[in-house]
Amino acid sequence: MDPVEFLRRSGVLFVAGKGGVGKSTTTAAISVLAARLGLRVLAVELEGRSELPRALGLEGELDWDEQVALDDPSGGSVTARRIRPDDALVEWLRARSLGAVVRRLRSSGALEVVSFAIPGIREVLVLGKLKALERSKEFDLIVVDAPATGHAITLLTSPAGLAAAARGGPVRRNAEEVVEMLSDAARCRVLLVTLPRELAVDETIEAAFEVEDRAGVALSEVVVNQYRTPDPALARALSAEEASSLTGEVADAVEAARQFEAAREDVERCEVARLAATLPLPQLALPALDAPRIGPAQVEELATALRDCIEAMDAVA
Amino acid sequence: MSGVLDVLAARPVVVVCGAGGVGKTTVAAAIAVGLARRGRRVCVVTVDPARRLAGALGIDSPSDVPVEVRGQWAGSMHAVQLHASSTFDALIDRHASNDAQAESIRRNPLYRSLASALGGTQEYMAMERLYELDATDAYDVVVVDTPPTRNALELLDAPDRLLRFLEHRLVRGLLAPTRFSLRAASAATSTVLRGISAVVGGELVDDAVSFFQAFAGMQEGFADRAGAVKRLLAAPTTAYVLVTTPTADALEEASWFTAHLASRGVQPAAAVLNRCQPSFVDVDPESLPVATGILGSQLDVLRTLERAARHDTAMVAGIGPMFESAPVSTVLLATAPARDVEGLGEVADQLGA
Numbered sequence: 001m002d003p004v005e006f007l008r009r010s011g012v013l014f015v016a017g018k019g020g021v022g023k024s025t026t027t028a029a030i031s032v033l034a035a036r037l038g039l040r041v042l043a044v045e046l047e048g049r050s051e052l053p054r055a056l057g058l059e060g061e062l063d064w065d066e067q068v069a070l071d072d073p074s075g076g077s078v079t080a081r082r083i084r085p086d087d088a089l090v091e092w093l094r095a096r097s098l099g100a101v102v103r104r105l106r107s108s109g110a111l112e113v114v115s116f117a118i119p120g121i122r123e124v125l126v127l128g129k130l131k132a133l134e135r136s137k138e139f140d141l142i143v144v145d146a147p148a149t150g151h152a153i154t155l156l157t158s159p160a161g162l163a164a165a166a167r168g169g170p171v172r173r174n175a176e177e178v179v180e181m182l183s184d185a186a187r188c189r190v191l192l193v194t195l196p197r198e199l200a201v202d203e204t205i206e207a208a209f210e211v212e213d214r215a216g217v218a219l220s221e222v223v224v225n226q227y228r229t230p231d232p233a234l235a236r237a238l239s240a241e242e243a244s245s246l247t248g249e250v251a252d253a254v255e256a257a258r259q260f261e262a263a264r265e266d267v268e269r270c271e272v273a274r275l276a277a278t279l280p281l282p283q284l285a286l287p288a289l290d291a292p293r294i295g296p297a298q299v300e301e302l303a304t305a306l307r308d309c310i311e312a313m314d315a316v317a
Numbered sequence: 318m319s320g321v322l323d324v325l326a327a328r329p330v331v332v333v334c335g336a337g338g339v340g341k342t343t344v345a346a347a348i349a350v351g352l353a354r355r356g357r358r359v360c361v362v363t364v365d366p367a368r369r370l371a372g373a374l375g376i377d378s379p380s381d382v383p384v385e386v387r388g389q390w391a392g393s394m395h396a397v398q399l400h401a402s403s404t405f406d407a408l409i410d411r412h413a414s415n416d417a418q419a420e421s422i423r424r425n426p427l428y429r430s431l432a433s434a435l436g437g438t439q440e441y442m443a444m445e446r447l448y449e450l451d452a453t454d455a456y457d458v459v460v461v462d463t464p465p466t467r468n469a470l471e472l473l474d475a476p477d478r479l480l481r482f483l484e485h486r487l488v489r490g491l492l493a494p495t496r497f498s499l500r501a502a503s504a505a506t507s508t509v510l511r512g513i514s515a516v517v518g519g520e521l522v523d524d525a526v527s528f529f530q531a532f533a534g535m536q537e538g539f540a541d542r543a544g545a546v547k548r549l550l551a552a553p554t555t556a557y558v559l560v561t562t563p564t565a566d567a568l569e570e571a572s573w574f575t576a577h578l579a580s581r582g583v584q585p586a587a588a589v590l591n592r593c594q595p596s597f598v599d600v601d602p603e604s605l606p607v608a609t610g611i612l613g614s615q616l617d618v619l620r621t622l623e624r625a626a627r628h629d630t631a632m633v634a635g636i637g638p639m640f641e642s643a644p645v646s647t648v649l650l651a652t653a654p655a656r657d658v659e660g661l662g663e664v665a666d667q668l669g670a
Binding site: 020051148198202258261267 | 337338369595598615616652654
């Protein structure tokens with residue numbers, strides 16, 4: 001499949017998955033790939049303390065104000081920002097000339113109470129901002145580093161709940177418009193990220209059904225992160241002749257290490273197969289990198305791997 | 318040197334925390350097995366176990382009743398899977414003055430989403446369940462696995478958030494023990510409510526008002542309870558076990574969390590460095606021979622694993638000072654996750670059981 005076509009299937013892409021599977025890294029890799037292909041990308045962080053700014057090579061934390069992380073000669077770019085409910089509420093109220101409400105709510109500390117008392121309002125505010133950005137067409141692609149699975153499902157299901165609970169008023173309209181965006185595959189999709197491990201695969205399968213059935217959002221592919229290509233050299237033990245140059249101690253260690261790695265590969269292969277058997281979604285494999293942490297150099301490497309996977313999808317289809 | 322289980326042996330409450338994906342659930346269950354072996358009556362509260370682990374513990378579906386886990390130990394072990402909304406239901410039942418009040422709360426359109434969807438609810442409910450189990454005489458120790466939060470402190474802040482909410486004058490106004498309509502609310506409250514109505518629509522505010530009115534008289538019970546949960550979390554007998562993996566990101570998160578715990582006067586009682594690479598030979602990986610063909614490939618695999626093992630050992634030495642006198646146990650990376658009581662026992666062995 002043509003990578004540009006792939007990346008332009010929807011204006012908003014939520015990158016979701018269990019904590020620690022590499023959502024921020026994947027968000028960064030997709031953003032950088034799209035920018036290298038000439039697209040204007042907005043990478044969005046919803047919670048603080050994510051790895052997204054570091055992966056994009058930005059210093060410090062992201063904020064409401066946009067920061068340009070990458071300018072490609074092709075005309076593509078990566079802009080990054082954080083969208084938090086409180087900031088979104090203030091902006092939303094100001095845009096409706098309800099600045100007085102903002103001041104009143106702030107001075108009474110009621111903002112916190114409102115968001116506690118009216119479930120879904122925080123989520124609708126954040127998604128409403130994303131919807132406005134999507135509508136503005138300022139960016140070709142908005143990639144969202146979504147919160148960990150449970151919270152991501154809450155994020156995607158609460159607008160429908162709020163639209164049902166609020167029988168009128170501007171919030172209901174906002175919630176309805178958000179639901180409209182979420183349920184349109186041409187505007188919004190969810191990309192699940194997982195690891196080739198039992199717990200992560202369990203949670204991914206569960207999340208996939210929740211995203212489609214409960215949230216009504218279209219699923220894109222599944223990214224299998226930290227995927228190790230099976231090593232054919234691990235298939236069998238060394239013969240006595242092959243190991244003859246080794247001391248007994250090292251020969252035993254070589255065999256123990258081989259069995260350890262082969263068993264691990266086996267578990268990973270089984271998990272990837274189980275994922276494929278349960279979820280009829282194409283898989284994109286991102287390689288395990290031998291780096292202590294993810295920075296722009298690793299993200300470039302992953303972006304290239306991602307492009308190769310996407311191009312290979314064509315051959316299969 | 319004492320191990321993790323030694324320092325936990327006499328504690329009534331063990332809170333297992335750490336970033337998402339570091340293996341908290343397995344470590345919490347292994348601690349429970351280790352303490353049961355030492356003769357303690359243990360209950361472990363898990364949040365979201367892997368299906369096979371949940372199956373092994375007999376808690377495939379969320380239930381409020383702890384299930385006994387059988388095994389070779391002197392004490393006893395029970396496990397319960399947290400279900401935030403049914404814990405919330407139980408909380409309503411306990412504090413409602415009668416069935417009609419409980420029923421009117423449950424019928425409110427806002428209740429379901431409040432009970433299950435609200436950020437922070439699960440965190441608070443985990444702590445609430447912990448408090449409840451600790452208060453019974455059935456267990457010597459309650460081990461709680463914490464929900465995955467990017468900011469692990471949310472957990473400790475949960476009771477405070479609920480208290481702040483209940484004590485807010487807007488909420489107090491709504492909860493005043495007289496039946497009143499929106500119109501009759503105090504002037505200050507209704508100004509704010511009018512502001513909110515402009516934004517979210519009048520009906521939603523009416524629902525919210527009747528929701529809070531249904532709570533009338535319950536808020537004190539709720540607030541008392543949140544206060545008690547908060548005190549339990551801050552009690553010197555409550556032990557925090559920090560779980561991390563030997564990666565730069567996880568360690569950074571752990572050090573950040575430790576610093577914030579310290580600012581509240583709490584120190585982790587122990588730390589677990591999970592998924593460390595085992596070493597297969599006591600030889601410097603750089604001095605291993607280099608060769609071609611299948612021999613060379615397999616030597617490369619050994620070299621890579623030995624380098625990783627040395628890296629992880631250095632990490633253990635490096636993080637020791639972060640936890641001062643608290644013991645740090647390492648748990649070796651297994652090719653497959655612990656999925657039965659026996660597997661948990663092997664992890665417990667490494668924690669000093």
